[in-house]
Amino acid sequence: MPKRATNILLALAIIMLGGLLWSRAILSISMGLMAVYAIYYLKQNNADLFSPLFFWCVSPLLLAFTGIYQAGFTEANLSFLLTLMVYPIAGITAIAGEKFAFTKTISQPWIHAALIALLYPLGWLVLHTNEAFELYGQGRTLPVFMDTDHIRFSIFLCSALLFTLLPVSNARYKKISFAILFGAILLLAVRTGWVIAGIIIVGYGIYYLKSKPAINRNRTRNILIALITLIAILVITPTIQQKIRYTLYDWNIYNTKGYDSTYSDGVRRAINTVALKAIKEDHSTAIGWSAIPSALQQKFTQVWNGQKTQYGWPFNQWLFWWMGSGWWGMVLFTAWLFYPVWYGYRNKNPFLIIWTLAIAFSCLVETTINYQYGALLHVWPLLVCWLTFKKSSN
Numbered sequence: 001m002p003k004r005a006t007n008i009l010l011a012l013a014i015i016m017l018g019g020l021l022w023s024r025a026i027l028s029i030s031m032g033l034m035a036v037y038a039i040y041y042l043k044q045n046n047a048d049l050f051s052p053l054f055f056w057c058v059s060p061l062l063l064a065f066t067g068i069y070q071a072g073f074t075e076a077n078l079s080f081l082l083t084l085m086v087y088p089i090a091g092i093t094a095i096a097g098e099k100f101a102f103t104k105t106i107s108q109p110w111i112h113a114a115l116i117a118l119l120y121p122l123g124w125l126v127l128h129t130n131e132a133f134e135l136y137g138q139g140r141t142l143p144v145f146m147d148t149d150h151i152r153f154s155i156f157l158c159s160a161l162l163f164t165l166l167p168v169s170n171a172r173y174k175k176i177s178f179a180i181l182f183g184a185i186l187l188l189a190v191r192t193g194w195v196i197a198g199i200i201i202v203g204y205g206i207y208y209l210k211s212k213p214a215i216n217r218n219r220t221r222n223i224l225i226a227l228i229t230l231i232a233i234l235v236i237t238p239t240i241q242q243k244i245r246y247t248l249y250d251w252n253i254y255n256t257k258g259y260d261s262t263y264s265d266g267v268r269r270a271i272n273t274v275a276l277k278a279i280k281e282d283h284s285t286a287i288g289w290s291a292i293p294s295a296l297q298q299k300f301t302q303v304w305n306g307q308k309t310q311y312g313w314p315f316n317q318w319l320f321w322w323m324g325s326g327w328w329g330m331v332l333f334t335a336w337l338f339y340p341v342w343y344g345y346r347n348k349n350p351f352l353i354i355w356t357l358a359i360a361f362s363c364l365v366e367t368t369i370n371y372q373y374g375a376l377l378h379v380w381p382l383l384v385c386w387l388t389f390k391k392s393s394n
Contacts, residue, residue: 005041006100009093012037013106016376017113020156021145024372031089038092047095052343053386057091057379059336060084060369066332067324070288080289086375094383103388106380107163111177114160117145117153118184125187136242141188151366152373154193155359157185159381161197162355165204166388186233189243192365196358203354259304268315268365274300275314279322286326295323313370317363320370337363340382351385 012033019027042049064084068077094102121142125132132142144153164178182201185193234240247265254266261267278284278299287295293312300309314320321330337360344352359368359378368374 002100005097006105008037009097009100009102009105010109013109014113016380017109020373020376021113021117024147027372027376031086034093035089038089038096041096041100042092045096045099047098049092049095051095052339053383054091054095056336056339056343057087057383060087063325063329063332063336064289066326066329067286067289067321070286071290074290076290076293077288080370083370083372083375086372087379090376090379090383094387098387103166103384104168107166107168107384107388110381110384111160111163111181114157114181115177117156118180120145121188122184133238133242136189136239136246138246141190141243144188146373149371149373150188150190151192151362152368152371152377154185154188154190155196155362155368155374155377157181157188158193158196158200158358159355159377161185162200162351162358162381163384165200166351166385168388183233186237187239189239191243191247192362195361199358199361200354203350203357207350259307261307261309267309267311270304271296271300271309271311272314272316272319274303275316275319275323277303279319284323286329287323289324292320292323313367315365315367317367317369320367340386343386347389349385349389351389352382355382355385 012030015026015033016030019025019030041047061081061084064077064081068081071077073081097105121144124142135141141150144150146153146156161178161181164174164181182197185197250263250265253260253263254269259266259270275296278295282295282299284295284299296312296314297309301307314323318330318334321333325333338356340352340356344350344356359382362368362374366374369378
């Protein structure tokens with residue numbers, strides 16, 4: 001029975017990863033299959049649902065109603081609610097699969113899928129080198145899986161990077177996988193990925209230094225070598241240099257000429273500025289999720305002299321919750337988002353803290369959790385960290 005349950009979970013994990021990379025439809029189907037699996041084995045094992053993990057995973061559905069009651073179950077509200085369904089599904093699957101090597105069964109194929117997925121952008125770089133450098137000069141990056149969603153793809157690579165550091169037994173080639181993934185994150189030059197990778201490395205470094213004996217003679221040498229290597233990579237890698245130049249140029253354009261729809265950073269700053277103005281000047285708070293697009297687009301036209309935008313959300317998760325559910329909904333969302341930090345601190349689980357802070361950073365420049373990919377990349381790695389360290393400490 002345990003062997004069969006583990007194999008089924010592995011098969012479902014592979015289906016989920018296949019959907020994550022290639023098909024949203026398959027990804028949605030995999031969540032349904034995960035729910036069936038979880039319900040069946042919860043009943044078989046009489047698992048206890050009354051745990052912090054379960055209540056944390058169910059909370060997003062309740063929080064969503066702070067922006068649903070205003071207009072009811074509109075198409076936009078239902079879409080957001082369906083996106084948040086991944087949290088309770090992942091939660092009950094983790095609880096049901098805890099006895100069936102959940103952490104290893106999810107984390108190992110996750111790392112393998114990330115390595116396989118790199119073949120597409122890296123292969124494209126080799127075959128289209130000149131075009132690739134033109135893309136980087138325009139602030140763009142290489143084509144990737146996940147519907148070319150390079151921000152979510154970089155978060156996916158970072159989650160696999162974190163998995164290579166987890167204390168999972170029998171994990172092969174962890175150091176090699178870490179080096180490949182870290183190098184690819186730098187090469188792809190997605191700045192969100194850079195910062196998240198930095199959070200992971202600094203967070204794990206602090207944990208490593210605190211857990212290892214201070215008399216380790218090689219520790220200082222290894223840290224120095226790692227820093228020199230990283231600086232050298234940043235200096236000599238052309239794609240990194242291209243992205244840095246574009247970033248400086250984009251910000252200079254916005255500061256001198258204002259909004260320009262052909263640039264990326266300026267668009268984000270403009271949208272977020274307009275969202276904040278709508279909140280402060282028009283009192284566009286607690287208006288409900290479905291009312292945010294029209295309020296934002298109308299205010300955008302006013303602020304930017306008749307120009308229009310197709311974006312319907314701010315590029316910031318807190319501004320989204322502030323507009324949709326009011327300041328109190330934003331406070332509740334913040335408490336929920338950072339609860340794993342408190343739980344990780346209380347239970348000496350640094351990986352929970354690391355991944356929560358990583359996702360929280362992405363939420364400053366994206367509405368990460370509003371997207372199917374983003375919600376999935378938040379909750380599944382978090383639950384793997386939650387249960388992995390629980391296992392290792394018992």
